[in-house]
Amino acid sequence: MHRLLFLPIVGAALSLGPVSSVASPEVPPQRQAELIHLLKHDCGSCHGMRLEGGLGPALKPNRLQNWSPEQLAVTILYGRPGTPMPPWRPFLTDSEAFWLAQQLKQGLQ
Amino acid sequence: MMKGLSLLLSLLLLPVAASAAECLTRGTGDMGIVVERAAGSLKVMDTSAHAELFRVEGLGDLSHASAVYSRDARYAYVFGRDGGLTKVDILCGTIAKRIVQGGNSIGGAISQDGSLIAVSNYEPGGVKIFSAEDLSLVADIPATRVDQEKLSKTVGLVDAPDQKFVVSLFDTGESWIIDMSNPQNPAIQRFTNIGKLPYDALITGDGRYYIAGLFGQDGLSLIDLWHPEKGARLILKDYGKGDQKLPVYKMPHLEGWAMAGDQAFLPAVGQHQVLVVDHRDWQEKGRIAVHGQPVFVMARPDGRQVWVNFAFPDNDTIQVIDTETLQVIKSFKPGKGALHMEFSPRGEEVWISIRDQDEVQIYSTRTMELIKTLPVDKPSGIFFTARAHQTGL
Known part of the structure; x- marks a missing residue:
């Protein structure tokens, strides 16, 4: 069910500006630390600081297994229209969003 | 040998330093707690002395935690994100009971x-x-x-x-x-x-x-x-x-919204505005342009000022609105992650959590100047015992 809802949004977002599937996740270590901080504390205000969910869904690897890092990066960058999930495009580059998506897929400590 | 002796001495001294075993004999009316959201702990504060009394650990995931007080204002009930409910004895600095x-x-x-x-x-x-x-x-x-x-x-x-x-x-x-x-x-x-x-x-x-x-x-x-x-x-x-x-x-918070006279002040969703509403007929009376999207819009207890904090990426800023003129009379940047504000019961001070600086800042609401800074690890919610006697808090 979630997947069905999700895919058309991804499609729409992709047409706006795709994240390259070969986006090189070269994010400097200091910026990585900032992104993890953002993830825990700002994404965490809806998804939980431990990403176990809140008003927004949990973002643990088992829940995200049906989506590729590219799809997740698009969701991060463009949000999910019709839900409270906002676009983070103003604050993140494509490769930063892709790097964050990879962290989510792997699971954070 | 000396090292061994000093280690032994410090071990002997430990129980004295761990003051949590000693309960205080005092009133709780000028006490409060500050949530340490990342550490899963909280600090019990003396709001007259501007000093920490206890640090209580082991409360689980406290991101977005909130608390209410028992009517005797001795116990804080802390609601954690992970489903934890913890009853904290603020006179002893201990967990009286905890369930998930x-x-x-x-x-x-x-x-x-x-x-x-x-x-x-x-x-x-x-x-x-x-x-x-x-x-x-x-x-x-x-x-x-x-x-x-x-x-x-x-x-x-x-x-x-x-x-x-x-x-x-x-x-x-x-x-x-x-x-x-x-x-x-x-x-x-x-x-x-x-x-x-x-x-x-x-x-x-x-x-x-x-x-x-x-x-x-x-x-x-x-x-x-x-x-x-x-x-x-x-x-x-x-x-x-x-x-x-x-x-x-x-998302903006509605709890602690501001009522001042016949006016209510509300955070607008998705707008850089505070809404002014006549609370007798619930009609909009105006909008006040502010620095970002408001999260908490809180009235000083006497209703003369409204203090506003903001959503990411503007959460380094606080603004103060005069409820008579509806003008922003002060804007300042206390630091990134200004998450929560709590007024002293009669409003002469406001405590503000500054998450990314690991501190709570205490301001005089009369001068709007910083009085004191207290170290707190990733502070979020601040809850004073005066809430014990207020409906809805």
Whole structure:
């Protein structure tokens, strides 16, 4: 069910500006630390600081297994229209969003 | 040899330093707690001395934690994100009782008579009600089913007069009045179709009006608890119509909203504005342009000033509004992650959590100048004991 809802949004977002599937996740270590901080504390205000969910869904690897890092990066960058999930495009580059998506897929400590 | 001796000495001295075993003999009226959201701990503060009294650890995931107080203002009930409910003895700096009552929760309330603690849960969606004494389960009230997998998330849980709680259902757009006057047999009055995606709610300080903010549409849902037979109605329904809404990076809070005279001050959703509403007829009287999207819009207890903080990426800023002139009279940047504000009971001071600087800043509301800074690890919610005697807090 979630997947069905999700895919058309991804499609729409992709047409706006795709994240390259070969986006090189070269994010400097200091910026990585900032992104993890953002993830825990700002994404965490809806998804939980431990990403176990809140008003927004949990973002643990088992829940995200049906989506590729590219799809997740698009969701991060463009949000999910019709839900409270906002676009983070103003604050993140494509490769930063892709790097964050990879962290989510792997699971954070 | 010397090293061994000094180690032995420090071990012997440890029990003295661990003051948590010693309970204080004092009143609690000038005390409060500050949540350390990342460490899962809290600090018990003396608000007269501006000093830390205890640090209490082991409260689980405290991101977005909130707290209420027992009516004797000795115990804080802390609601954690992970479903934890912890009863903290603030005179002893100890955990009196702790349970994990749900998978994922979002705050709670204490009943009018202080005997019941209600917790609002996202997962599994619903409200659980516990004895304030020993945290034993009194009632389990599941929310409306959304699909085979889940029940609606519950939000905006408050206490109301006549031993009631009021709560809203995020996914199904309902508000419920839960009458606990007979704790063995909760009576539930359901209001359906109150509006799309209620995300938070408040009850006015007099306990009469319950107002839910709606994420999925314009307007707010209002229930007059003196006349529940009139049902829920939409107020401020023209607000936002035709306006381009900005993305919302942090949902505003409605609890602690500002009432000053006949005016109420509300955070606009997706707008860099504070709404001014005449609370006699719930008509919009104006909008005040502010620095970012407001999160908390809080009135000093005398109603003369309103202090506002903001959502990411503007959460390094605080603004103060004069409620008579409706002008922003002060803007300042206390630091990144200015998350929460709490006024002293009579309003001469305000404490502000500055998450990314690991500190709480204390300001004089008269001069609007910084008085003192206290070290606190990733502080979020600040809750003073004066809340013990206020409906809805």
